[in-house]
Amino acid sequence: MSTATSTAPPQARPPTGSDDHSGATTRRRAARVLRTAALRGGAFVATLVLATFVAFWLIQLVPGDPATAIAGENATPQRLAEIRAQLGLDEPLLVQYGSWALGALQGDFGTSLYSDLSVTSLLAQRLPVTLSLVACSLTLAIVVGVAAGVIGAVRANRATGKVVTGAATLGIAIPNFWLGLVLVTVFALWNPWFPATGFSRSGDGALEFLRFAVLPTIALGAAGVAEVARQLRGALLEVFTADYIRMARAKGVSGTALLVRHALRNASVPVVTVLGLLINRLVGGTVVVEVVFAIPGMGTLVVDAVKQRDYPVIQAVVLVMAVIVLIANAIVEILYRRIDPRIRSS
């Protein structure tokens, strides 16, 4: 009887004790996650502010201003000053930036200085075009790049592997505008298989979309294919010599399981880094490729805007591109954590 009463309390205690304990750990973990999220969010906003402000400042350093462009070369200084005042260009830079930022926060990016269209509606037209082009090129880079990288590594000592590796090295060296012009010449002018310029409108259907997208996708994505292939091949060749591959083989692992579960997973870490950088480069590369193929996307929009000093449009495009790059970097970060448990736990 006495033993029963004396053992009862300790038996009852551990569950509550461990509950308290796990509750505290959960709270601590939640606090840590919140702190990390706040830090990340802060960095995100700071980067956007910095990028848009620097863009704001740089554009105004460039000689020539919208007032001259609107009123013409022979306008009187009074007329120019009037237009400047109308556009708010006579105010100090910081004030101008501040009023732009306030508007942007409320989703109002202003109106194009020339077309009288709201910048938001311009973006709504152009952004999907550019995003689809970037997405196609990225898919091409991943699918073809990974396949070529695997072939280059698995058959490293044979002719196929060497050809693939040689092609990848060449691919990195080819500039996208040159490749674009060659593609147009060969596959649009000499052989009219694909349209030389333009892009499908929404509602045209998948086939029509592909017809317009094929050439620009290749022009924009070829360097990415080469980059991914080269990086993956190098990483795989290194992984193949790793002890854990030998250990896996000693367990009887072979073929696809060995390649995918053991080799590719480990080799994908440096490739993810390359993909992050690649997204940034693709977003930048659309500017050139859209001009070559006369595609009505963000690239052509910003080129025209810069030529005409259409400040609100430039600002909005810079902001959107910065957001895309930041999102890409965040995705890369998440992928790292998914792939490598050592990063997850640190």
Place this chain on the structure above:
Amino acid sequence: MAGESLTVDHLSVVFQARGGNHAAVRDASFEVGSRRMVGLVGESGSGKTATGLALLGLHDPSTTTIGGSARFGETELLGLPPQAANRLRGSIVGMIFQDPMTALNPLLTIGTQVSETIRIHEGLDRRNARERAIEILARVGLPDPAGRYRRYPHELSGGLRQRAMIAAAIACRPRLLVADEPTTALDLTIQAQILTLLRTLCVDEGMSVLLITHDLGVVGAVCDDVVSMYAGEVVEIGPTKEVLDRPRHPYTARLMASRPRIDGWDERLDVIPGRVPSASSSPTGCLFRPRCRQAREVCEETQELVTLSAGRRVRCIRAVEPDQVSFGAAAVAP
């Protein structure tokens, strides 16, 4: 559990490289008896690891030529087509490696890496393989096996990682385990634990173990027999106690003498002068001759591995001469 033993016969491993062939193993013959633990000893570059990898067919066939035979029971291990070799690896013959830090895949959980072996060879589904894997993890002495099943290699200490690697290698109860320097990367107390574990597996599971090591202390602690290799050749074979007490080949004797001892701090370490001849050269005569204190003219002739008594073989002219001296006594004499 029939009395299967490993018989290695005239094994040769030659690496083809630019600038010539490198013979890593030359005409090696030895046995690993059923349920016995055999120590394969020698310096770096003596062909120990090349021998072990050849038994599992892990050499790259495009750069390596393997000759001779290695039979385990009725099964020939060498020259198998890839699929047959894959079936054998992990199920009949297992192998563990030196560094548990690098030999476990850093991106996969311990559980995945152990149950992988089971799923490949026994076709079990995930849940059943998991149960079996946890049993095996417990068998190799991993505390909290169910919890450790979900852990990644970097979350375990070196000793536990080595246990996990052993678990992955023996998950399908292979009858022959090749252990390549399994304790070299571990500190001393953990070394003893892992060796005890290997010994237990050998005795309890009826596993034959080929223990590759450069450490004669390890051999003395756990092995039944010793195979001593020099420059790719087997130079001495015998029961552990006999070989360690009375080494008959000068090389084995010098290996014994060059062992650091805890009780002899003031003694100078007796190093073997010179180095293992490069595998690309093909010298004649006794290969140890240039480094041997007892070398004579007759040593320039090719030496055969001579059987002295059952299970005792030596490749040295002095071992078969009537006025033989014990090298062990000579080398270790104060």
